[in-house]
Amino acid sequence: LATILKRSTTSSFLLRRSYHSSESQPERKVTVLGAAGGIGQPLALLMKLNPLVSKLALYDIAATPGVAADISHINTRSLVNGYMGDEQLGEALEGSDVVIIPAGVPRKPGMTRDDLFNINAGIVKGLCTAIAKYCPNAVINMISNPVNSTVPIAAEVFKKAGTYDKKKLFGVTTLDVVRAKTFYAGKVKVNVADVDVPVVGGHAGITILPLFSQATPKGSNLSDEEITALTKRTQDGGTEVVNAKAGKGSATLSMAYAGAVFADACLKGLNGVPDIVECSYVQSTITDLPFFASKVRLGKNGVEEVLGLGNLTDFEKQGLENLKSELKSSIDKGIEFANA
Ligand code: NAD
Numbered sequence: 001l002a003t004i005l006k007r008s009t010t011s012s013f014l015l016r017r018s019y020h021s022s023e024s025q026p027e028r029k030v031t032v033l034g035a036a037g038g039i040g041q042p043l044a045l046l047m048k049l050n051p052l053v054s055k056l057a058l059y060d061i062a063a064t065p066g067v068a069a070d071i072s073h074i075n076t077r078s079l080v081n082g083y084m085g086d087e088q089l090g091e092a093l094e095g096s097d098v099v100i101i102p103a104g105v106p107r108k109p110g111m112t113r114d115d116l117f118n119i120n121a122g123i124v125k126g127l128c129t130a131i132a133k134y135c136p137n138a139v140i141n142m143i144s145n146p147v148n149s150t151v152p153i154a155a156e157v158f159k160k161a162g163t164y165d166k167k168k169l170f171g172v173t174t175l176d177v178v179r180a181k182t183f184y185a186g187k188v189k190v191n192v193a194d195v196d197v198p199v200v201g202g203h204a205g206i207t208i209l210p211l212f213s214q215a216t217p218k219g220s221n222l223s224d225e226e227i228t229a230l231t232k233r234t235q236d237g238g239t240e241v242v243n244a245k246a247g248k249g250s251a252t253l254s255m256a257y258a259g260a261v262f263a264d265a266c267l268k269g270l271n272g273v274p275d276i277v278e279c280s281y282v283q284s285t286i287t288d289l290p291f292f293a294s295k296v297r298l299g300k301n302g303v304e305e306v307l308g309l310g311n312l313t314d315f316e317k318q319g320l321e322n323l324k325s326e327l328k329s330s331i332d333k334g335i336e337f338a339n340a
């Protein structure tokens with residue numbers, strides 16, 4: 001057990017005995033918007049297990065009283081409250097340090113993430129308008145798809161409200177990293193708990209660009225064909241789950257895990273823990289695109305530093321060029337919608 005605990009990094013809170021009280025930790029309120037959904041419920045559960053959280057606010061348009069009552073019985077640090085409907089959104093948000101947003105409809109087989117735009121863009125715009133009013137300083141973890149567009153929508157809403165802080169707005173791309181790590185470890189036969197793989201770009205199809213040349217630890221050498229196949233599987237990971245669920249939604253459990261890992265990293269950053277680095281889709285200048293996912297150092301103010309791409313292979317350079325036009329049009333679509 002000691003070896004496992006030593007080895008574990010960002011996901012360590014999932015392994016720790018987390019039901020000790022954490023008097024030494026600062027008070028931190030986390031709000032989940034969409035908390036009664038397929039992602040929201042297991043994510044709420046995982047946040048309830050996180051000893052860095054002192055208050056957990058669970059908001060949805062329906063069913064949150066039951067979810068909150070259920071989760072509130074777990075004997076961990078945070079106090080849990082459920083909020084339902086527009087009139088309780090302000091109370092759910094007030095005083096939040098981190099707001100996680102998995103609100104919105106998921107894909108069915110045959111759909112792209114962009115097909116969700118018409119419904120989810122409006123949901124995100126409404127929720128971000130309330131965030132600007134009730135917790136303008138919170139760190140935002142955007143999960144709702146299409147992330148490539150919902151993050152620019154959020155930025156525009158916050159700009160209009162005069163509350164935009166580029167350091168505090170994150171598109172959650174952790175599931176791409178989680179998948180890349182799992183698929184890489186399975187292929188090169190290394191311990192998955194030791195694996196790191198940066199994933200850059202965005203969060204849809206070819207805009208998801210795993211950098212397997214930078215994966216650690218190095219195992220058996222990967223052929224070009226194997227790297228191409230690993231890249232494609234990572235890019236199509238969401239579709240793999242959508243098809244397997246056959247109309248019953250998209251990834252929820254692995255996403256809840258990924259969302260909990262990323263929120264934990266944000267909380268650690270806010271609390272001043274050094275060297276917290278995760279990939280995330282943020283406002284960026286490392287390419288000519290205004291939003292881009294890459295490694296980001298997290299700190300007391302959110303983004304401390306957007307890290308560069310490092311050395312890319314020709315295959316990765318080509319992948320970067322190929323993704324730019326799709327990512328740019330998704331960003332532009334979000335900006336246009338928010339300003340319409
Ligand atoms: P779901 O339908 O199971 O749950 C969504 C929840 O959002 C529902 O409970 C619904 O009532 C709620 N909701 C709708 N409108 C709302 C509003 N205005 N305010 C608050 N809550 C509202 O869907 P899901 O499977 O949990 O997926 C949610 C979203 O997350 C989808 O857009 C999906 O595509 C996305 N997603 C993103 C990633 C990622 O990697 N970023 C991964 C998986 C899913």
Ligand code: LMR
Nearest residue numbers: 107145237238239250251
């Ligand atoms: C995922 O990557 O699993 C999510 O973005 C959901 C989806 O629609 O694929």
